[in-house]
């Protein structure tokens with residue numbers, strides 16, 4: 001197996017947590033006798049400094065040559081947001097990657113690790129049945145890539161954004177969500193705003209059609225406003241959620257709060273050929289960068305996801321996930337997941353422990 | 358004071374909780390020596406049965422003649438959703454009212470009553486500084502009333518919805534939110550998706566301009582995805598939130614979960630002349646209708662809001678709010694807010710207690 005991985009550490013805590021993931025990858029290489037070709041490339045503010053672009057041609061080239069992309073995080077501190085380096089940094093980096101490789105769906109688990117239920121923001125009475133959700137978010141339609149306009153009409157400033165969907169786009173993510181549900185609790189909740197939007201009516205119709213091909217999976221439709229509320233009052237009801245780009249953006253960030261820290265959950269974006277990018281759900285957290293305190297778990301879990309989905313290395317992925325679980329069970333905590341901050345371990349200590357298991 | 362109130366009980370628990378609010382109104386009339394003219398009218402499924410429309414002309418007429426509207430709730434059970442009576446019921450009732458009277462903003466408090474903090478879904482550690490938010494939602498712009506299209510293109514079904522804002526619409530709610538903040542903790546958080554949407558960029562620009570006229574109020578901008586997450590991890594940071602129609606729909610339903618029951622919070626929708634409609638944040642809850650178990654507090658609080666904002670009867674409103682607080686402090690609980698359901702009081706008992714205080 002001589003697979004190529006494009007590694008894009010990015011900004012903030014990106015480089016340091018990526019370093020941890022690479023250590024884990026090296027360990028997997030030894031243990032399972034693999035060799036991966038790793039090609040680093042710049043993205044975000046780090047790329048802007050070198051190339052004057054958040055997603056330069058050289059980075060695109062590295063990604064094109066790769067079998068999978070491991071992404072860190074991008075973006076700078078609010079105090080520096082006036083600098084050209086940070087202006088539209090997330091948007092330019094992330095939306096360019098999605099567009100370039102036509103990543104049409106984003107998959108994000110959101111769960112409460114039983115070991116960490118004390119740091120879940122929800123009361124024990126709400127989470128007593130556990131939270132274990134996979135959110136499938138459409139990535140190329142909706143209001144993201146439709147026409148954006150700013151103009152003057154009757155002497156007033158006006159703006160508009162066009163929200164669009166076609167049935168193909170919806171079918172793709174619908175199939176993906178039903179397939180994922182087959183390997184889980186066989187329930188798909190499709191979230192839309194079909195009482196107001198035509199795109200949501202089409203969404204609901206197409207998801208229902210696709211659902212007929214998966215007779216063993218229960219399909220439920222839910223309005224986005226209700227779903228946001230259900231996240232607080234009964235999150236255990238969800239298995240797989242499939243939703244539009246904008247609602248997915250909002251709901252998956254809300255769900256990122258369930259585990260108790262943004263430093264815990266990976267995510268993956270796929271195109272129709274199965275090519276994928278893997279990244280932590282959290283952001284670049286510039287306030288804690290370079291302090292050796294960031295939680296490396298989301299980045300290491302992203303690597304595990306990459307091995308499983310892009311390289312079909314299930315055993316290797318499982319090995320990493322088990323090591324993380326054991327590390328958490330043994331009580332190791334970075335400060336973001338530690339109730340008694342005094343006892344927190346560093347980024348590197350956390351990784352060492354994962355490597356040890 | 359001979360003010361006219363249009364009373365629209367609607368469906369589900371609407372009529373029974375409205376009955377409680379009317380009792381409270383009668384009590385206020387006696388106590389403060391007022392007389393209000395109450396005109397009942399049908400809306401929702403109840404109206405459809407009589408007039409074949411969810412918002413019939415006769416109801417419109419009653420509302421036009423009134424000084425304020427007290428609304429219950431509309432909509433039927435899921436099991437009956439195929440019936441014409443319930444099809445698009447919420448949308449037809451609510452959006453018609455908004456459009457007819459040009460209600461441009463919706464104001465919704467979302468707080469944790471200290472007496473009820475045990476039923477807030479968030480952990481004590483998260484809510485230790487309290488939650489007390491007012492959400493100001495724009496109601497006539499965004500993707501709600503823009504062009505909705507469903508069509509075929511290249512043999513594919515397609516749909517689109519147009520999201521639109523002009524500066525006037527934004528100014529109106531911005532002013533309102535800053536004025537509200539002046540009477541509170543002087544902080545406004547404006548929520549948008551300015552990293553993707555042109556309408557959000559305009560939103561941010563106009564809110565910032567309006568903000569300059571309120572130098573004692575702190576203005577903060579936040580992306581909607583982050584805001585949804587902050588609701589879980591640090592809801593105490595918010596004072597007044599001002600946001601677009603669609604984001605407001607999602608965020609205000611999410612925030613409706615904070616108090617621990619949908620039966621607790623009122624809301625008000627205003628037009629530019631100050632004419633307003635008052636309604637509970639929750640829905641028609643058909644599953645618990647006619648059982649004398651629904652919580653009447655949201656409806657009674659809606660009445661208090663009406664007296665304060667539409668009739669400037671501050672003392673009368675305060676009197677109702679105090680009575681509710683005392684009732685909660687004395688331990689009276691309907692089943693939705695009662696941890697030990699056995700001890701729950703009925704809808705009527707709850708009202709009697711409020712009347713007693």
Ligand SMILES: CC(C)[C@H](C(=O)O)[C@@H](O)C(=O)O
Nearest residue numbers: 090091094095249552553582
């Ligand atoms: C940076 C931004 C354009 C992006 C999005 O809205 O999709 C981000 O919030 C995300 O969820 O990946």
Ligand SMILES: CC(C)[C@H](C(=O)O)[C@@H](O)C(=O)O
Nearest residue numbers: 195196225447448451452606
């Ligand atoms: C019924 C529906 C059209 C409405 C909306 O989306 O505005 C409702 O959800 C609300 O929040 O009042």
